[in-house]
Amino acid sequence: MAGSPEAGQGTGAAGLPMRVRIIAVAVATAVLATVAVVYTVTAVQRTEAADAPSAFGLDHGRLYFRSMREGAGAGRVARLAAAPGPETAGMRAAAAPGPDRRATGGPACERFYAAGGTALCLQRRPGIPPAAYAVVLDGRLREKRRIALTGIPNRARVSASGRMLSWTMFATGDSYATSSFSTRTSILDTRTGYLVKNMEDIPLTLGGRRYHSPDVNYWGVGFARDDNRFYATVSTKGRTYLVEGDLRAWTARTLRENVECPSLSPDNTRLAFKKRVRDGARDPWRLYVLDLRTMREHPVAEERSVDDQAAWLDDHTLAYALPGSGGKGSDIWTVPADGGGTPALRVAEASSPAMVR
Template identity: 45%
Template sequence: MKRLVLALGGTALLVAAAVGYTLSARHDTAAAEPAAQLTLSPGQLFFRDTATGRIGVVTQQERRLSGLKCDRFAVAKQTAVCLAVRPGTLPAVTDVLVLDDHLAVRHTEKLPGTPSRARVSPDGKRVDWTLFVTGDSYAQTGFSTRAGLYEVDTGRLVKTIEELPVFVDDQRYFAADVNYWGITFAPDGNRFYATLGSKGKTYLVEADYKRYRGKAIRENVECPSLSPDATRVAFKKKVGDGVWRLSVLDLKTLKETELAEQRSVDDQALWQDDHTVLYGRDNAVWAVPADGSGAPRELVQGAASPAVTG
């Protein structure tokens, strides 16, 4: 059953951004920079250079760019995933590249749609993604989403989790317009969270991968990101038409804390550690404390899609 995307945020703009790289003032110098050979190791901050689409890393104030080009990128342990839309394909097609610790391709999947979100489970054994797709007759915006995953060890591919049984208010939820996006796994590689969108609402879904079932635990939650200690979820909350605020939800108490970033953020945030949340905005990667204190700090200019090795 195909699904309708609801309130995913800036849909047309995100799709356009996925098809064409955003240019910046760094275009000439970044494009000419020799490709560095990057290797995954703990404590690294990776990013997508918005001038060229190349994946780079920042360590001790040094910025290096690889030759790998992606629209979305994520890492964990010794595994990385790169989502790269194929230029000139209509309807759009995305290559899902599963990479090793030297960013060499170990597996490729070709899937319909344009890149939106990407993650690697903390144990490095699963990669997941969200793609925009077109053609669903009931989609008033013209766009839908497909959230899927790939098991690195077994080679099992789940093209979409749209058949995941979900309970809302203790009742099995059925609707033709259900969408899932923004998957984020717990360290055990089994528990995961995602956004469910349907009938104008969004929900945070907590799911069990082995049992393959989930339940809605909070309304108005999009693009969840589970903290390293697995106790909190950073997410974007819709506060107006096309406006989202970053917040953190305590999974035990369901207490919500708004973060110090006052501007709208349309991104799936990322935890740098248990105390700091990263996100992309205004052609840069930013950091903000996870407890609501402090102020946003710009970490990397001309960058998006932050990824941190554990």
């Protein structure tokens, strides 16, 4: 009808003016878009909140680890006191586990280590394919840098100063007890930001001669106090060797055979390592300590097979993970480094021990 406000606008099947329908569709689209954005942001915030620590940081004299206890803190970084109470002269952290007063407030990690106000968290996210990351954290366990990785997180170390970081990923396989594995080990200088994605290109001297082989694998890097010298394991032709390296010169040389996952003592005089004492993939290793001045080695009192890079709680005590009771998870044990004493359960349902000094 002439003069009608709807004239010339047309109507829809329901008799609504076309302009009204267009406005309604636009409003509905905007509402749906807003809902989608809000949902996405909320989901991201929930994920970040789940991963982010609250008031939980690195405190001196505290033992940090990855909690494997069922519940809200499973898979997250936790901490407890270095000893269950006041220590008397000569008393060591390995003496007794004491009550478990763990506090869980750190990020979710597959492997963890911390020193010098810096922490390294290796994460793995489900997906096709799964995603993995090396996350560099500050003294309050806040993220500073995230590096995308491939493979399965396996070893993590931070130098005493907090400057140098290293990590090892399984590229294929998931156990050092078999020959069907390949590793990729990286080194990060947090001061310069320089990243060595794969250290297999470092010139290697084996038996006094420059060595080349496509099957060379490195893992278990640990740094000396000067942030330049490092120790690691190299494997080739079915054998493993202890390697001493120089980062500035970018060279490495083998020191002795049958050494895996070396860990340097705080005073830089000894290396804890696992030594293959049995053939095959069942319980092949035993934990040893090597004196770097005399190059003499001795086993520690732990007679069970240790498939871990032991950590030094102090100059006298080693901590390491062993399979938990019933084959579930793992527990952290300690043992004197001098070969005496007896192993002691330190933290049940835990792994990746790191004493912050």
